Amino acid sequence: MQVKRKTLLTRMGDTEKHLYFVVEGVYRSYYISPRGADATLVFFYPPSFAGVADSFLLQQPSRYFVESLTAGSLLRTNFTQVQQLMQQHRAFEQFVLGAVTRTLSGVLERQIELQCFNAEEKFRALLQRSPHVLQLIPHKYLASYLGIDATTFSKLLGSIKL
Amino acid sequence: MPTFSTQTLFRAVSNSTEQLLHTAIEQWQNTPTHLLEQAPAPGKWSAVQCLHHLNMYFAFYNQAMRKAIQNTSYNRSANTFTPGWLGGYFTKSMLTDTQSGLPSTTMKSPAKTTPVTTPPTAEVLQDFIEHLHDQLQIIELARQVNLNKVRVPISIMPFVKLKLGDTLLFNAAHQVRHAQQLVRTLPASYQTTIASFRVK
Numbered sequence: 626m627q628v629k630r631k632t633l634l635t636r637m638g639d640t641e642k643h644l645y646f647v648v649e650g651v652y653r654s655y656y657i658s659p660r661g662a663d664a665t666l667v668f669f670y671p672p673s674f675a676g677v678a679d680s681f682l683l684q685q686p687s688r689y690f691v692e693s694l695t696a697g698s699l700l701r702t703n704f705t706q707v708q709q710l711m712q713q714h715r716a717f718e719q720f721v722l723g724a725v726t727r728t729l730s731g732v733l734e735r736q737i738e739l740q741c742f743n744a745e746e747k748f749r750a751l752l753q754r755s756p757h758v759l760q761l762i763p764h765k766y767l768a769s770y771l772g773i774d775a776t777t778f779s780k781l782l783g784s785i786k787l
Numbered sequence: 788m789p790t791f792s793t794q795t796l797f798r799a800v801s802n803s804t805e806q807l808l809h810t811a812i813e814q815w816q817n818t819p820t821h822l823l824e825q826a827p828a829p830g831k832w833s834a835v836q837c838l839h840h841l842n843m844y845f846a847f848y849n850q851a852m853r854k855a856i857q858n859t860s861y862n863r864s865a866n867t868f869t870p871g872w873l874g875g876y877f878t879k880s881m882l883t884d885t886q887s888g889l890p891s892t893t894m895k896s897p898a899k900t901t902p903v904t905t906p907p908t909a910e911v912l913q914d915f916i917e918h919l920h921d922q923l924q925i926i927e928l929a930r931q932v933n934l935n936k937v938r939v940p941i942s943i944m945p946f947v948k949l950k951l952g953d954t955l956l957f958n959a960a961h962q963v964r965h966a967q968q969l970v971r972t973l974p975a976s977y978q979t980t981i982a983s984f985r986v987k
Contacts, residue, residue, distance in 0.1 A: 630805070631920050760813045765913040779909030783820055 626701055628693045634676070635691040641680035643701050647671045650697015651761050654689045655769075665770040668694075668762065675699065678728060694762055744773045748781045790869040791986060793934055796952055799986045801926055803959040806981060807966055808919045811912065814979050815969075820908050827972040836902040837969040838915045841962055843900045845918035847942045848958055849925060855951060856928050861936035868934045874953020877941075881960035885983045888967040897943055922958075929955065960984040 628634070628650065635641055637657065652669040654677060666689060669675035680687035684704060711718040738747055751758070751771060758767060759782070768778035815823070815834070823834040832840070870878065883890050905911060929937075934952030941947050941954075949957075963984040970978050 629923075630808070631923050759817055763812055763913060763916045764816050764909070765916065775909045775913050776907050779820060779907075782817070 627698045628696065630693060630696050632693045633690060634693065634699075635680075635687055635689070637688060637690050638686050639680075640684055641677045641687050642703050643676060644681055644703070644707055645669075645675040646700040647673055647675050648698045648700060650699075651694045652691060652697070653694055653762075653766060654691045655766075656689050663769065665766045668758070668766075668770070670761075674724065678725065682725070694766070739772050744771070744777050745781060747771045747773065748778070748785075752785065790867050793865060793868050793930075793952070795986060796868050796934065796956065797926060797930060799984070800955045800959045801923070803963055803984055804919055804922050804926065807962060808916065808923075810966070810979055810981060811916050811919070814977070815912060816916075818973065818977055822973055822977060823908050823912075825972070832902065832968070832972070834969045834972045835905050835908045835911050837965045837972070838911050839902045839905045840896065840900055841965055842911060842914050842918060844942065844958065844961065845915075845922070848939070848954065849918060849921045851939050852925050852951065852954060853928070855937050855939045856925070856932055859932055859937045861933035862931065863933055864930055865933045865935055868950075868952040870953050870956070871950050873947070874949040874957060877949070877957040878953065878960050881957055881964050881984070883964050883967055883983045885985065888970075888981065888983055890964060899943075926955070956986065 634643075634645065634652070635654075647669050648671060650670070652675050654666045654669070654675075656664045656666060658664065669691075675691065677687040677689050677691060679685070680689075681704060707721070711721060738750060742750065748771060751767065764778055764782070765775050768775045771778070773781075818834075826833045826836075880892075880894070906914075929951060932951070934955070935950055937951040938948035939951055939954040941949055963981060966981045967983070970981055
């Protein structure tokens with residue numbers, strides 16, 4: 626499926642029916658707090674799966690939103706199909722287990738960074754992993770992802786460039 | 788200006804918004820802050836002042852358009868749009884030359900939206916991006932209503948209401964005009980071309 630920029634794929638409160646695979650474009654999942662603060666959780670870009678993993682696998686209401694940040698295209702399947710494949714093919718079930726385990730490992734690593742790294746360390750880690758994101762994603766979302774404010778982000782960017 | 792299709796209008800306004808978003812995210816976000824803050828000549832606006840000026844218009848027009856769309860009874864889209872005489876005049880006065888990107892006449896901005904103190908540059912730029920995202924959503928909402936019938940007040944005289952189609956058009960033209968001005972404040976190596984606004 627093709628999407629335009631800033632298209633909502635998943636809404637908070639909806640049960641995630643779909644599992645996506647990103648062919649083109651950049652996407653993000655985010656949380657809106659009761660006070661209205663917007664927190665970016667993760668970015669999705671090719672080649673990776675996208676969507677809300679826990680809502681999808683548990684078939685429970687999602688706590689998060691998923692939207693496109695650019696125009697793009699995705700492949701999409703649904704829970705029934707995935708469930709069927711897992712039941713019929715052990716290899717597929719193992720694939721899903723592997724993907725979930727790797728995701729969990731990534732989330733734990735990120736939690737450590739958020740708890741223990743200072744703003745500059747987090748910023749440098751991001752730049753080391755994915756320098757191209759600076760030109761693809763609004764810095765406000767990158768700052769939110771790192772748990773720092775936009776002005777600090779901008780200052781860090783300035784100090785690196787010099 | 789003569790009558791033209793609403794498809795053409797939406798394409799022109801969407802493309803303009805996309806172009807500005809793309810440039811702001813890829814280029815201006817990554818331009819050194821001091822370059823965005825420097826006045827190109829005494830009394831002339833810096834890049835961040837251009838953005839701040841546009842943000843003030845976004846703040847008024849985005850909520851005004853949403854409100855007008857929400858409250859209208861003209862809930863059927865029309866195939867064609869005919870600019871009103873005042874709306875058409877506003878749009879035309881914002882246009883810049885397609886070759887040079889320069890305005891044909893210089894205009895003074897209303898005192899209310901002339902930037903005096905500017906918020907931190909990072910904030911102004913991120914707000915600009917958010918406003919453009921918001922404008923994209925408003926364009927989608929506008930597809931469901933009649934652009935000729937829905938009316939939106941203008942910022943300088945709220946008792947004057949223009950057609951929604953004209954509001955979309957002159958705002959897009961205004962944004963491009965100042966974006967081109969912004970590009971001219973930057974050193975040559977940081978200048979990326981912004982196409983002049985045209986409805987075609």
